[in-house]
Amino acid sequence: MSLNSTAKQSLEDALFVKGLRSTKQREIIYEAVLNSEDHPSADLIYSRVKEDMPGISLATVYNCLETLTDCGLIRQVNFERQPSRFCLATAQSAHHAHAHCKNTGKVFDVVLPAQFFDELNKYLPADFQLEKVDLCLSGKQSLSQKN
Numbered sequence: 826m827s828l829n830s831t832a833k834q835s836l837e838d839a840l841f842v843k844g845l846r847s848t849k850q851r852e853i854i855y856e857a858v859l860n861s862e863d864h865p866s867a868d869l870i871y872s873r874v875k876e877d878m879p880g881i882s883l884a885t886v887y888n889c890l891e892t893l894t895d896c897g898l899i900r901q902v903n904f905e906r907q908p909s910r911f912c913l914a915t916a917q918s919a920h921h922a923h924a925h926c927k928n929t930g931k932v933f934d935v936v937l938p939a940q941f942f943d944e945l946n947k948y949l950p951a952d953f954q955l956e957k958v959d960l961c962l963s964g965k966q967s968l969s970q971k972n
C-alpha cells in the first residue's frame with residue numbers, strides 16, 4: 826500500500842504550510858485514515874499500520890495523528906468517555922456531523938445540508954461569524970439495521 830500522488834501532494838502541501846515535512850510515518854498514518862470509513866481510534870490505526878511498519882510505536886501514531894489534525898488533513902471526533910476517533914477532512918466533510926450508535930459503537934457521517942447552516946445562523950448573534958461546526962450525535966440505531 827502507498828499513497829497516490831494526489832494524496833501525497835496534499836499531505837506535503839499541508840505539512841509545508843506548518844513548516845513540517847512528510848515522513849514515512851506521517852504518510853502511512855494519513856493513508857490509514859484515508860482508507861478507513863469506520864472512524865478508527867488511534868489504537869485501531871496502530872494495529873492497521875503495524876502490518877506495514879512493524880517498528881512503529883503507539884506514541885508515534887498519536888504524534889502523527891495530532892500533526893495531521895493540526896494541519897487540517899484529518900478531523901478528530903470525540904464522544905463522551907470514548908477514545909478519539911479520526912476521519913478524513915475534506916471540503917465536504919467540513920459540513921458533516923458525526924453520529925455514534927450506542928448499540929454497535931459505530932460512528933458514521935451525517936451530511937448537513939446548507940439549509941441547516943442557514944437555520945443555525947438565525948439563532949446566533951448577528952455579528953457572529955460561524956467558521957466551524959463540531960456536532961456529535963449520540964443515540965441508538967435499531968439492531969436489526971445492517972448498514
Ligand SMILES: [Zn+2]
Pocket residue numbers: 864912913918921923933934
Ligand atoms: Zn467523519
